[in-house]
Amino acid sequence: xxxxxxxxxxxxxxxxxxxLRAYCTAAERFVQPMRADICxxxxxxDHAEHCEIYRKHTExxxx
Amino acid sequence: MSYADYLAGDPLIITAALTGGVHGKEANxxxxxxxxxxxxxxxxxxxxxxxxxxxxARRPNGERSFATERFQEIDDAVRRHADDVIxxxxxxxxxxxxxxxxxxxxxxxxxxxxxxxxGPLNRYDHLTSENTRGLVDSLHEEMIDRDIKPELExxxxxxxxxxxxxxxxxxxADPVYATLIFGPGTLTPPRPQNFLNSIDNLPxxxxxxxxxxxxxxxxxxxxxxxxxxxxRVGLEDNVYYRKGxxxxxxxxxxxxxxxxxxxxxxxxxxxxxxxxxxNI
Numbered sequence: 001x002x003x004x005x006x007x008x009x010x011x012x013x014x015x016x017x018x019x020l021r022a023y024c025t026a027a028e029r030f031v032q033p034m035r036a037d038i039c040x041x042x043x044x045x046d047h048a049e050h051c052e053i054y055r056k057h058t059e060x061x062x063x
Numbered sequence: 064m065s066y067a068d069y070l071a072g073d074p075l076i077i078t079a080a081l082t083g084g085v086h087g088k089e090a091n092x093x094x095x096x097x098x099x100x101x102x103x104x105x106x107x108x109x110x111x112x113x114x115x116x117x118x119x120a121r122r123p124n125g126e127r128s129f130a131t132e133r134f135q136e137i138d139d140a141v142r143r144h145a146d147d148v149i150x151x152x153x154x155x156x157x158x159x160x161x162x163x164x165x166x167x168x169x170x171x172x173x174x175x176x177x178x179x180x181x182g183p184l185n186r187y188d189h190l191t192s193e194n195t196r197g198l199v200d201s202l203h204e205e206m207i208d209r210d211i212k213p214e215l216e217x218x219x220x221x222x223x224x225x226x227x228x229x230x231x232x233x234x235x236a237d238p239v240y241a242t243l244i245f246g247p248g249t250l251t252p253p254r255p256q257n258f259l260n261s262i263d264n265l266p267x268x269x270x271x272x273x274x275x276x277x278x279x280x281x282x283x284x285x286x287x288x289x290x291x292x293x294x295r296v297g298l299e300d301n302v303y304y305r306k307g308x309x310x311x312x313x314x315x316x317x318x319x320x321x322x323x324x325x326x327x328x329x330x331x332x333x334x335x336x337x338x339x340x341x342n343i
Contacts, residue, residue, distance in 0.1 A: 008124075017088060019124040030089040033126045034186070037158060045158040045190075052188035 003047035003054055006039040026057045065262070068291025074332035075324050076293035076340060078115040078272060079108035079313050083299030084155065087125035091302035091309050096125045098133075102140025107314035108297070109148040112321035114337035115176065116141065117151045117214075117295065120167070129156055129163040135170045147334040149343065151176035151214060154202050157184070157192035164198065165205055173209040175343050177202075178242075181215055181222035181229070185249045196225070203233055212343050214272070215241040219251045223264045230266055239269040240341055242295060245283050246276030253279040258286055270340070277301050284320045288329055296320055 005027075008020035015030065022036035023029070031039065038045045047054045081104045082095050095104040105116045118141070120133040138150055152167040152174040168177055179202055180194040206213050213235065215226055226241055243261045245253035251261060253275055265271055273287025273294050274280075280301040284294040296316040304310040304319075324331050332340060 015089070017124075021087075021089065021124055022126070032085055032089065033087045033121065034085045034157060036126045038187075038190070043156075043159045043163070050158070050187070050190045055189070 002041060003039040003051065005054060005057065006036075006047075024053060027053050065291050066289065069289050069327075069329065071291070072328070072330065073291060074330040074336045074340065075288055076115060076272070076332045076337045077113045077317055077320060077324075078117050078151065078293070078295040078297075079105070079113035079317050080117040080274075080295055080297035080299035081105060081108065081313050082119050082121065083297075084119040084121070084127045084153065084157075085299075086302070087121070089125075091298060093309065093311055094298045094302065095313070096121045097123065098136040098140040101137050102142075102144040104313050105141040105148055106144035106146070107312060108317050109145045109334070111314040111317040112324075112331045113148065113313075113317045114332050114334040115149040115151050116145075117153060117178065117297070117299065118174075119153045119155075119299070127156070127159075129159055129166045131166045131169045134167050134174075138170050138174070149176060149334050149337055150174045151178065153178045155180055155192065155216075157186050158190060161198050161201070164202060168202070168205050168209055168211060173211050175338075176212045176214050176341075177206055178216050179203060179206070179213040181217050181225040182219075183249070184218050196228075199225075199229065200233065203229075203235075212236070212240065212341055215239065217241050217243050217251075217261070218249055219244075220257070220261055220264060223261065226269075227266060236342060237268065238340075238342060239266055240272065241265060241269055242272040242274050243292075244274045244276070245279055250276065253283065255286065258283065258290075262290060262292070274300060278303070278306070280316070281319065281323075285323055288320070288324055288327055294320055 271292040275283030
């Protein structure tokens with residue numbers, strides 16, 4: 001299951017890209033490609049374990 | 064290697080780390096991500112003075128790929144656009160299964176060089192790229208089988224112990240080539256005394272490449288040049304040209320270290336000279 005904060009967007013705040021890119025709605029920014037693998041739970045990665053942004057927002061009781 | 068090697072005038076090998084696998088166009092829109100962009104960036108970097116290009120592979124949206132087929136597309140683009148530059152694949156892969164780490168070695172032809180991470184590296188707050196000795200040995204075994212020159216990536220001085228241990232348990236072709244990496248986090252703190260200490264702890268006869276992250280790229284490239292080492296620059300390691308000003312290309316970063324080498328009287332190696340120096 002991918003991170004609930006993950007969206008794919010082509011633009012935000014004046015930044016535009018040719019392809020949709022990983023955007024973190026918790027951090028409100030495009031994320032690094034390596035971090036996108038965590039968002040997507042690819043390989044041996046798990047957003048609930050490896051992403052400090054998800055963990056912080058979850059601990060704070062945000063959706 | 065030492066200041067005496069600088070005085071002796073050995074040519075300087077410049078590696079351009081064109082794209083990386085951590086940040087992408089969200090950090091600098093000039094960073095190449097597609098095979099075509101990487102191929103053109105390799106040609107421009109070679110024209111500027113790079114003799115080696117260090118490559119990672121990405122999906123169309125910039126996210127990481129370890130697939131042999133994607134590396135093949137990139138290599139084909141590099142060979143289409145560049146003249147004779149040495150191709151070096153990354154075998155790094157935080158969070159990727161060990162079997163995926165082998166995939167970049169399996170292009171046709173294989174890369175002339177490939178990176179070999181010498182130990183753990185922390186990423187973010189809850190993630191570590193482990194790089195166990197078992198993985199190091201299995202990657203090195205496949206590099207031997209495919210006649211690929213390893214570039215030993217030394218994230219900190221503890222990894223110099225790993226280099227010595229690797230030499231005790233495996234045969235590495237001379238010369239050993241190690242990249243000394245300086246920056247934040249798990250990396251060696253970027254201070255001149257640490258640079259000198261790292262050089263002192265290299266195995267006898269080893270050649271070194273110098274990599275400073277972020278704003279440390281230029282000063283450490285200069286130190287590497289002055290102490291008889293080689294240098295790596297590029298957008299993988301540093302997206303800025305100077306404070307507050309994004310680099311316009313990998314070639315721009317290569318051109319700057321070429322200018323420094325020229326001012327210091329050190330010849331810049333051609334790809335063929337680099338092959339001779341590295342025994343490729």
